[in-house]
Amino acid sequence: MTRVPAGESIAPLSSGELAGKAGQTATLSGMVMRIRRLSWGAFVILRRHDGLVQCIVSGEGSDAILENLTEEQAVVVTGLVKEAAIKDPSINPGNIEIQVESLTVVSSPHSRSPVDLSKKVLDLHIDNNLDLRPLSLRHPVERARLRVAEGFCRGFRDFLHQNGFTEIHTPKICLAGAEGGANIFPVKYFERTAFLAQSPQFYKQMGVGIFERVFETGPVFRAEPHQTSRHVNEYTSLDFEMGFITDHTDVMKLEVELLRHSLELLRAEYSPELSLLAVEMPEPPAEVPCVTLAEAHAITGAMGERDYSGEPDLDPEEERLLCRYAAQEWGCEFVFVTHFPTEKRPFYTMEDPDAPGTTRSFDLLFRGLEITTGGQRIHVYDMQVEKMIRFGLNPDDFSDYLQAHQYGLPPHGGLAIGLERLTARLLGVENIRYTTMFPRDVKRLTP
């Protein structure tokens, strides 16, 4: 028998810690990203868990080190941490570099990389980029995008935790689809057919009866055969649901605070990634402009070629027009649109008694794209059953869901944010696949 002690896990030196070690000897590990050979030796750029660091191999013994050194080897380096003027800010853990004293290769690649990871930008066609995802994501720019997505996820979690929400994990294998509209993926489930969850909607609402405020970050699945730069068939949904609201505007207020918190977290803790990606950060909004769908149509109609009045939804061109208008006229890159018609929103959406035919629902647009849908839900059992029937649904098929309403629910509402879309619009990348680690679309099921 052996014993595994507590408190001895090894953590790599962070870039910040490394920067504080100038004048000392340090040991660090990393992958060789680039070897710049000169007559006297070489500069070796290591890619580490949180950034790049430049190592110098020179003097006695350098020939032996450099002889078999190749890109994408995993190495452990010991050397003197020296102050240095690094021109490239992405190789810049506090303007230090490592004068190598010893270098051990702990792993070597089997094959040479088909792409050049050491260039400033990865000059690679999207199809090759996605086919080579385990490799292409090693590029600092490519992986920084995923880090920003992580930042949004953290901001979402942190903020909701601080505001009394409980994180839940709901099933992704379900007996039926939640919302209608979007097609759902059937899966063979022993002797039955089940479906991949298109939304945690029902479970979130049940969660309101349990915890009052709940949230979840997880995958959702949409079987729609769309083929665009803003759709994938599996994406990460940042969902929350909260009880004791007056109407949908309480949900919107919380989202504005959530966005402020997330943007501030990114600014505070993800500045290397944001500067590497040259992100134009929106000012964390003190308030976000809000229009009804009818008002939105009036604005976009005046800007565009078409008359949108009476359309039950915003089309993509309108989303772009409205965001341009909001940025120019209201100085905000976010804009809410409310009061979508009853027939365009799911059966659980609360209707607005003050505006018949419309719902207490909203979308949030950011830089030309819909990134959030939310609203107040129906919490009264009889009202929900009546609306199901009106929508041509059989309440008996939803008896499990309706337990929540049957045994009492507070007035509540919530929303869902598309993580990849939000990240893509922040970064200004044209295709959300770049903000997805391993995207799933109509054509792509690998890697």
Next chain:
RNA sequence: GGUCCGGUAGUUCAAUCGGUUAGAGCACCGGCCUGUCACGUCGGAAGUUGCGAGUUCGAGUCUCGUCCGGACCGCCA
């Protein structure tokens, strides 16, 4: 599901009206270079032009088929 567009070296792209041996950058290989940071410099190798048929004296280029992909729309986050 609809409408457009594309496929040329490892990779990113050229190639004029259908006309000589399909070119260039990066990567790669070899040399040179005392601080690079998209290092520089000299040389070299690298191609079944997605696949198949057709038109033509001649096809990367035109036609048809086929495979693969991209963009937009519908729909959605």
